[in-house]
Amino acid sequence: MSASPPLVDEALPAQRSPGYWRGTLRRLARDPVALGAGTVVALLLLMAIFAPLIIPYDPYQSSMLHRLNPIGSPGHPLGTDELGRDLLSRLILGGRLSLFMGITPVVIAFVIGGAIGIFAGYAGGLANTLVMRTVDVFYAFPSVLLAVALSGTIGAGIKNALLSLTIVFIPQVIRVAESVTTQLRSSDFIDAARLSGASPFTIVRVQLLGNVLGPIFVFSTGLISVSMILAAGLSFLGLGVEPPSAEWGLMLNALRNAIYTRPWIAALPGVMIFITSISFNLLADSIRQAMEIKG
């Protein structure tokens, strides 16, 4: 009681604790799986960004003389495709479109679905019921079927494929965002914030967002691989990217006739899809683990 406030000011400089995100990063850096998957993802992203600079050949230059060359052919380390185009160049350039098709719908769905889900979770009551029952309607369809049906309805092309994938993912993100928000909504610290007289918007922005964005982000990261596979599937069916563009799903489709003659060549785009999606998944899992606070 007698201790007057100025006394503290002469004390040691405030010891800041390392902070939540720095702690998360440190835990992540100690996880070998996270490091491995993170490296692969980083390499893939770099590869996609700098694709035009690193491709050895023109990926659209076909040659009837060099069709379906095997892996290790002189000049074509990964062989050539059914039209004699350099497969390495096409795989590098195809990564661009594939990653773009994988990441873009998820980013849009993260923003829109996250906002709607947090709103529904925090508002509760009738608004929640309306939003969540609508989401249930989308859930009645398997996501592959929904993506194919939507794409088929609005027509082929990159834009439409992105749109239909976004529509497929928004309900999934809403559901996760709603459930983490609802869980936190009734926690004591949100009640305490309400007692301060803060507006719902302030409470969501200051108190809630930091706690829900993490789980929603991690879930969305996991969706990237699904999105890539679905995008590849749409392209495979001729509903996404159109030839002669290089995209892994489309390449898989084009090369499928070669599966008996040059199985390794035919499998290569699939291998790329597999590596990319599993890396994103492992990274998402590691981030989730690293974000768990031990009390």
Add this chain to the structure above:
Amino acid sequence: MSSLSRDDIGGPAQPLLSVRGLARHFPLRGAVPGRAGSSVKAVDGIDFDIRKGETLGVVGESGCGKSTTARLLMQLEKQDRGELVFDAETVGSHALPLRRYRRQVQMVFQDSYSSLNPRMTIEDSIAFAPRVHGVARDEAVDRAHRLLMRVGLDPARFAGRFPHELSGGQRQRVNIARALALRPRLVVLDEAVSALDKSVEAQVLNLLLDLKEEFGLTYLFISHDLSVVRYLCDRVLVMYLGKVVEIGDTERIFSRPAHPYTRALLSSVPSMDPDARTLVAPLAGDPPNPVDPPSGCHFHPRCVHAEPVCATLRPTLHDIGAGDVACLMYEPGSTHSAAPAASPVRTPVSGSIAA
């Protein structure tokens, strides 16, 4: 410092908070609204006053409506019926809008961990409410530091920490500091010390007593720990199944409990004296289902003094001197054999249960 705050309106005799007919029924899923048994009567029409500067204890078994009462007082939950009158102004009316009421009434929760935002430093948690009310950031942080110091945590060491880096006792001190950040007049302590170790609990209780003196606070202290209530509280309110069964001075309640339920509750406290052990189980069975409470007096199925009239007549609070009690044995003309005739004078009922 005067015990009355700068915001005082009605003077010392005016109750700080008057609770009038407060009720909250939680509808049951799938039940037909309006029919008997369609809702949980968590709080079923309660009346009491909290006097300025006192500590009012609230006791009762789990599920009796203590916490719902706290949430109703804090307006975290909307009542179905009844009103709160804070220093002569009705809460939620034009004279006292909710936002202004909340500056004057704060709460400390039982769970010290979940009541702090895990992603916020404790200084930010404490400074949040003042910032909401327009205090500049530097000033709010400064206030947070002073409060931290006041509750016994060195701001230089603790201000930048996160809740999970603190012990339970330290966290509850932070929660108390946060509750005081808006300079409230009434603080509701909902089992605020129940989760702490006994030694830490004693420290926090003494801190609460000091703070009450220093800031001129009024406490509503909800607890199931009767010895703590006896130590801390000026008056005690006993709840049973969503109703107030007895309210009175702590001294009187503990020395001469009037309601059979209060007596049973008090005799359930283990005695430190081996010769004074409770030999008969004070209360048999669980509390009845609040969905479908017993007719008449809610306590009659478990009461040793129950008579046929208790199943038909609902007792109301009657002044018995040094408090009120809701029991037909004290209600004049209730036809209970122990009840006084229809005259205002009544004597305490004889024969208390082994205590």
